[in-house]
Amino acid sequence: MDDILAVENLSLSFGGLQALDGVSFSAPRGLVTAIIGPNGAGKTSAINCMSGVYRPQGGRVMLDGRQASGAPQHVLARRGLTRTFQNLQVFANLSVLENVMVGLHAVTKSGFLGAMFRLPGHRAEERAIRERALEMLDFIGLAELSGQPAGQLSYGDRKRVELARALVGRPKLVLLDEPVAGLNPAETEEMGSILLKVRGTGVSLLLVEHDMALVMRVSDKVVVLHFGRKIAEGTPHEIQNHPEVIATYLGGREEPINGVAEAAHA
Amino acid sequence: MTGGEQLAQYLMSGLTTGSIYALVALGFCLIHKATHIVNFAQGDFLSLGGLMMYSLLHWAGLPAPLAFVLAVAAVALVGAALERLAIRPAKSRDAMVLIFITVAASMFMRGIFKEVWGKQALAMPPLSPDVALKFLGATFTPQNLWVLGITLAAIALLSFFFRATLTGKAMRAVAANPRAAALMGIDTDRMVLYSFALAGALGGLAGVIITPITTLNYQVGVMMGLKGFASAVLGGYGSFTGAIAGGLALGLLESLATGVVSSAYKDLIAFVILLAVLFVRPGGLLGRAQQVRV
Amino acid sequence: MSRGQVFYLQMGCLGLAVLLAPLFMSNPYYLNVLNVVALNVIAVTGLNLLIGFAGAVSLGHAAFIGLGAYLSGMLSSIWGWPPLAAALAAAVLAALVALVIGLPTLRLEGNYLVMATLGFNLIVGIIMLQADQYTGGPSGLSGIEPVRLLGMTFSDDQSFYWLAWAVALLGLALARNLAASRVGRGLRALHDSPLAAAAVGVPTANYKVRVFVLSAVYASISGSLYAHYFGIITPRTFDIFRSVELVTMCLVGGMGSLWGGFIGAAFLTPLPQALHVFDQYKDVFYGGLLMVLLIREPEGLVGAWRRLRPRFGPKATGRPA
Numbered sequence A: 001m002d003d004i005l006a007v008e009n010l011s012l013s014f015g016g017l018q019a020l021d022g023v024s025f026s027a028p029r030g031l032v033t034a035i036i037g038p039n040g041a042g043k044t045s046a047i048n049c050m051s052g053v054y055r056p057q058g059g060r061v062m063l064d065g066r067q068a069s070g071a072p073q074h075v076l077a078r079r080g081l082t083r084t085f086q087n088l089q090v091f092a093n094l095s096v097l098e099n100v101m102v103g104l105h106a107v108t109k110s111g112f113l114g115a116m117f118r119l120p121g122h123r124a125e126e127r128a129i130r131e132r133a134l135e136m137l138d139f140i141g142l143a144e145l146s147g148q149p150a151g152q153l154s155y156g157d158r159k160r161v162e163l164a165r166a167l168v169g170r171p172k173l174v175l176l177d178e179p180v181a182g183l184n185p186a187e188t189e190e191m192g193s194i195l196l197k198v199r200g201t202g203v204s205l206l207l208v209e210h211d212m213a214l215v216m217r218v219s220d221k222v223v224v225l226h227f228g229r230k231i232a233e234g235t236p237h238e239i240q241n242h243p244e245v246i247a248t249y250l251g252g253r254e255e256p257i258n259g260v261a262e263a264a265h266a
Numbered sequence B: 001m002t003g004g005e006q007l008a009q010y011l012m013s014g015l016t017t018g019s020i021y022a023l024v025a026l027g028f029c030l031i032h033k034a035t036h037i038v039n040f041a042q043g044d045f046l047s048l049g050g051l052m053m054y055s056l057l058h059w060a061g062l063p064a065p066l067a068f069v070l071a072v073a074a075v076a077l078v079g080a081a082l083e084r085l086a087i088r089p090a091k092s093r094d095a096m097v098l099i100f101i102t103v104a105a106s107m108f109m110r111g112i113f114k115e116v117w118g119k120q121a122l123a124m125p126p127l128s129p130d131v132a133l134k135f136l137g138a139t140f141t142p143q144n145l146w147v148l149g150i151t152l153a154a155i156a157l158l159s160f161f162f163r164a165t166l167t168g169k170a171m172r173a174v175a176a177n178p179r180a181a182a183l184m185g186i187d188t189d190r191m192v193l194y195s196f197a198l199a200g201a202l203g204g205l206a207g208v209i210i211t212p213i214t215t216l217n218y219q220v221g222v223m224m225g226l227k228g229f230a231s232a233v234l235g236g237y238g239s240f241t242g243a244i245a246g247g248l249a250l251g252l253l254e255s256l257a258t259g260v261v262s263s264a265y266k267d268l269i270a271f272v273i274l275l276a277v278l279f280v281r282p283g284g285l286l287g288r289a290q291q292v293r294v
Numbered sequence C: 001m002s003r004g005q006v007f008y009l010q011m012g013c014l015g016l017a018v019l020l021a022p023l024f025m026s027n028p029y030y031l032n033v034l035n036v037v038a039l040n041v042i043a044v045t046g047l048n049l050l051i052g053f054a055g056a057v058s059l060g061h062a063a064f065i066g067l068g069a070y071l072s073g074m075l076s077s078i079w080g081w082p083p084l085a086a087a088l089a090a091a092v093l094a095a096l097v098a099l100v101i102g103l104p105t106l107r108l109e110g111n112y113l114v115m116a117t118l119g120f121n122l123i124v125g126i127i128m129l130q131a132d133q134y135t136g137g138p139s140g141l142s143g144i145e146p147v148r149l150l151g152m153t154f155s156d157d158q159s160f161y162w163l164a165w166a167v168a169l170l171g172l173a174l175a176r177n178l179a180a181s182r183v184g185r186g187l188r189a190l191h192d193s194p195l196a197a198a199a200v201g202v203p204t205a206n207y208k209v210r211v212f213v214l215s216a217v218y219a220s221i222s223g224s225l226y227a228h229y230f231g232i233i234t235p236r237t238f239d240i241f242r243s244v245e246l247v248t249m250c251l252v253g254g255m256g257s258l259w260g261g262f263i264g265a266a267f268l269t270p271l272p273q274a275l276h277v278f279d280q281y282k283d284v285f286y287g288g289l290l291m292v293l294l295i296r297e298p299e300g301l302v303g304a305w306r307r308l309r310p311r312f313g314p315k316a317t318g319r320p321a
């Protein structure tokens, strides 16, 4: 099978805490892969390793057949990998349009001198950047808000700005860390439709999500993490009926899984 | 002088200035732990310690031990005032703004010192009369011993304070996690205030004991403050042990290097070392690189 | 009107004011003050790029000004270089020095740059004083040639006025072009969230270093012009006090706002001339002003104006004017 991303034996620890413990899985090209698991399972840590925020202590990440772990974030962005953040990271002082324009940074070129002296190549590129960003705002439904400072938007709109910023450069793979957390049912519904629309354009998605209805609706493949280990992998249907997953999720209510995660977060 | 005697001499003077750098570095460290800002007025605390001691001895005619205690206490008070009057009321919590408030405070204080004590160098008497002592071929004065002894005592006291007293433990808790500390009922604002006062006391102490050896004027602390900062960085900014180790290391390196470089350029050494260390080990000699959390 | 158009309109007004100002200057001394304002505007504009974009502050910009002044002065008066070539060489060297300081410090969290630049300023001061066979020591370097260009000599107040303001306006326009570009957006983005900026491909550490280098070049050019204008330079002009003064100008006007920097320079440069007793108390004055301002009005004059403007708008009611 053709994989856009392959994670091999990934390990990461913080002091004594083993956040990832020999995790391997892959994300097929052009499809939607979901990572699920209880709080503190290591999902965000996995995304951070894949996107170059953390350098894993063991194992490696392959992006489109080439090693990605160890490369800095901005280099991975140029290789077609972008992401969103669980704790929103919009550029608060930039307008919505500018936020999305920054999303094109990895796929554009002009430098300091070109910009200062407004050389012809630079001006043409600026026009192209603006047009592409406006197109993206239309796609994501934020066109009316383009002039607003992103810091003043509602939570749901900020999440959309982040998604637009990640998508605008036509990346190969987008990592989404909890795209619908904190959204109301209507916004969640809409986000699900957007994700399916994006999937239709051929972009591969890898998302981390707690909202099982959304996961079942949009994903082609599901990976389950628990305490830093992979406990299951398969189609959404297989995962729904997987005994260990059921045990984790049903048993998780009584067992101190959540408690442990919260204590570690404090 | 033989090579060995020369070396002993360098070691002695290196340890003396190194102790001072360590005290200043500890002051940086304290305020960093409490507020995550760099306090640029730390060097001026040192100047003020010396200047206060001078005035209490010469203008007020107090006996040395009393003047010593009062001078250190006065600088501690100024440290607390800096926090209360300039840092706490600031509208912005942006670290850059707060740091520049300390830059401004430093300049302001220096301007006042210049008005009160003038620009000229002042003669600060040593804690006990100067006689030439000899040990392993190194010549030194009792003041060198005072510096080493008082620094050791201060470090021991500080360590006792943080390990054994309730306030010390509360300050450590605030440094480790202000939110959790506040939830536990610790008055975090008060602990920040104490950190500034303690940083003031350490700076003042350094000033009182070193100015009889160096010289005393309204801006003697500027260079010392910078080198104390360099020491803190060398030790991995924010670690107490690192601050002490960094101070001693810098003092010794500087002293040994003056054997090689002309003394006119002695002050360059600290910064060359600082930049070199930042190049190869950004976390400092003892520090570990920090990791962001997202 | 787009923001770009607003800026160029403002630039046009400023340009006009610059053209007309000499007509109202009866006393050549005022022209001299305006020339120093222009030189400060150049340096402050560069510094403002650093503060507003990289979110870092340099306390050593006076040293870069000094580097520009001394190198340009030495190259032209000792080795006979033409002033413009000397200024160019000085700018290149200032850029290299900034690179060496910026590379290790700017990739770190926190404010290592502040201390490194402060230390750098002290070092440069020591060298200026000690290397007296080249720098003239405490009494400084004198007899520096004025700038000559296209058969004109920019030596007196009036002719230098045109040169200094032309460079200052150009510096502002270039800085503003940068701010409105792909690179400028990337820089402003990294100020808001370094993590997210890196995630969309902004090489954050690299950009910060470049902005720092650029700001050092602005400072160096300002210094070179200064040297060739006054003909004599002394180490005191480039001490740490001057660095703090430049930062104060940025902050008084408004951190990271290009017009703020301009306003800060225009407002604070003539002040010492206006206040006679000022020289003796300048530490207390600058320190106190900066402290009060940062505590009460961290956004500077531009920020205060933005906050207050609605009250002066047409909808404002209440007390009669």
Ligand SMILES: Nc1ncnc2c1ncn2[C@@H]1O[C@H](COP(=O)(O)OP(=O)(O)OP(=O)(O)O)[C@@H](O)[C@H]1O
Pocket: A014, A017, A019, A037, A038, A039, A040, A041, A042, A043, A044, A045, A046, A086, A261, A264, A265, B291, B292, B293, B294
């Ligand atoms: N920078 C860090 N330093 C120390 N521990 C960390 C850090 N980042 C994460 N951890 C710990 O690693 C474990 C995995 O965290 P991670 O954020 O990957 O979980 P997650 O699956 O994303 O959880 P959630 O669903 O709550 O977002 C947790 O126990 C967490 O506390």
Ligand SMILES: [Mg+2]
Pocket: A043, A044, A045, A086
């Ligand atoms: Mg997470």
